[in-house]
Amino acid sequence: MTREYDIIILGGGMVGAAMALALEDTSLKIAVIDAGALEPLLSAEDECAFDSRVSALTEASRTLLDNLGAWKHLRRKFPYQAMHVWDAAGTGSISFNASELGVPNLGHIVENSAVRHGLLSCLTESSVHLLGGIDVQELKQEKGAVSLKLRDGTFLQSRLLIAADGAGSRARYWAGIPMREWDYLHHAVVTTVELEKPHNDTAWQIFLDTGPLAFLPLPTSSDGRHFCSIVWSLVPDEAQRVMELPEEEFLKYLGGSMENRFGRILGADKRYCHPLRQRHARQYHRGQVVLIGDAAHTIHPLAGQGANLGFLDVASLAEEIHRAVARQEDFAAPHILDRYQRTREGHNLAMAGIMEGLQRLFHSDHMLFRWLRNSGLNLTDRMPFLKQEIVSRAMGLRGELPELAKKR
Ligand SMILES: Cc1cc2nc3c(=O)[nH]c(=O)nc-3n(C[C@H](O)[C@H](O)[C@H](O)COP(=O)(O)OP(=O)(O)OC[C@H]3O[C@@H](n4cnc5c(N)ncnc54)[C@H](O)[C@@H]3O)c2cc1C
Incomplete structure (x- = not known):
């Protein structure tokens, strides 16, 4: 049996789900497939239990989610007011403050x-x-269509397959799209921690010899308990050691690494470890398969930009498909997909380059690099115009934005 669609989106993560919603108002017949369930969460919210995976979303991503009608359904979102970044091995530091920069917040931390x-x-x-809980066994492209063979023997067919199936994308592999890959030689340990003292609505990031450690602020509970989500990038051996530390030692070591800025760390959830690699597809489309989000690119999480780039992919590809449908053109034609690639590739590559530069600059022990980063941080901290520029870029508000990411 074969079921036919105009567009199949493989992967219903944050990026794939946003893509589906961005195309929902076209006349096209669309399906989203995921190996896991595709249902909203039904459990009651425990105000002290947080997802270990959070994202710092830019204003551009927030606007996109708002335009799609999804922002109001987010059960929790935390606007942060300030950001403080400093080098543990020197005197360099920089602070950004929303009120100083004339913006309501610097972004939102969301689970x-x-x-x-x-x-x-x-x-x-x-x-x-x-279509949740679906196991795709094979993808074939023939006669201008994509055909998916499912484990239960049925087939799904579409004119275009949008691959949003994450960093290890099978669709990318099946379509034969090669990658440029580079190991950051870092693993990220993530968990949620409870703090003795408040985080002051601030995102904190310290650059240690072993890599950056970020504390991202989460909502304070009604009985005054303070929480942060941590992303601790470490060389693999050290990440392994940190993962295996007994609870008490982990809390002490983490607190000390953060220079005990929040008093004692009172507790931590289960720790997870993610190997970090930079990946970038050499082509964003081949035949009738087009890549978005982590399927097309992954970067170091030190500036929290991965999902934000994925949402801009969504906005750009949706714009191309909408325009083609309105003009009664073939929405899967190579020149349409080329235009999507041209719009996004430069921006995604530039962000990957910045992450790589920052990671190298802060990972180096060389005297020159130490001097450079410390004086660079301090100098920038004294230049309000430059800080404004950095914040506007970090909030995704510089450059030509696709319509869906613009305020309406
Ligand atoms: C430690 C860490 C911290 C981060 N912090 C930030 C941050 O602060 N801000 C930010 O913007 N980004 C951040 N990122 C990046 C961000 O998490 C990712 O860019 C984002 O989650 C990618 O979303 P996605 O939907 O493209 O992929 P995924 O979230 O990986 O979703 C892929 C989906 O596809 C499904 N799938 C996969 N294979 C198949 C298959 N064969 N068949 C069917 N379904 C399949 C999966 O079940 C999943 O639902 C961080 C990343 C890490 C590792």
Whole structure:
């Protein structure tokens, strides 16, 4: 049996779900497939339990989610007011403050599961077909169509397959799209911690000899308990050691590494470890398969930009498909997909380059690099104009934005 669609989106993570919602108002027949469930969360919210995976979303991403109608469904979102970054091995530091820079906040910390919940809440009310728990065995391209063979023997067919199946994308592999890959030689240890003292609505990042350690602020509970999500990038051996430390030693070591800025660390959730690699697809499309989000690129999380880049991919590709549909053109034609690639590739590559530069600059022990980063941080901290520029870029508000990421 073969089911036919105009577009199949493989992967219903944050990026794939946003893509589906961005196309929902076209006349196209769309399906989202995921190996896991595609339902909004139903459990009651425990105000002291957080998803270990959070994202710092830019204003551009928030606007996109708002334009899609999903932002209001996010169960929790935390606008942060300030950011403080400093070098543990020197005197360099820089601070950004929303009120000083004339913006309401510097961005929002959101749990990935909350974003997905918001998007799926909208999708369940839409005409998009949500096919959860599906195991795809094979992808073939023939005669201008993509055919997916599922484990139960059925086939799905579409004119275009949008691959949003994450960093290890099978669709990318099946389509034969090669990657440029580079190991950051870092693993990220992530978890949620409870602090003795408040985080002051500030995102904190210290550059240690072993790599950056970030504390991202989460909502304070109604009985005054303070929480942060941590992303601790470490060389692999050290990450392994940190993962295996007994709870008490982990809390002490983490607190000491953060220079005990929040008093004692009172507790931590389960720790997870993610190997970090930079990846970038050499082509964003081949035949009838087009890549978005982590399937197309992954970068170091030190500036929290990965999902933000994925959302801009969504906005650009949706714009191209909408325009083609309005003109009654073939939305999967190579020149349409080329235009999407041209719009996004430069921006994604530039961000990857910046992450690589920062990672090298802060990882080096060389005297010259130490001097450079410390004096660079201090100098920039004294230049309000430059800080404004950095914040505007970090909030995704510089450059030509696709319509979907612009305020309406
Ligand atoms: C430690 C860490 C911290 C980060 N912090 C930030 C941050 O602060 N800000 C930010 O913007 N980004 C951040 N990122 C990056 C961000 O998490 C990713 O860019 C984002 O989650 C990518 O979303 P995605 O939907 O493209 O992929 P994924 O989230 O990987 O989703 C892929 C989906 O596809 C499904 N799937 C996969 N294979 C198949 C298959 N064969 N068949 C069916 N379904 C399949 C999966 O089940 C999943 O639902 C961070 C990343 C890391 C590792």
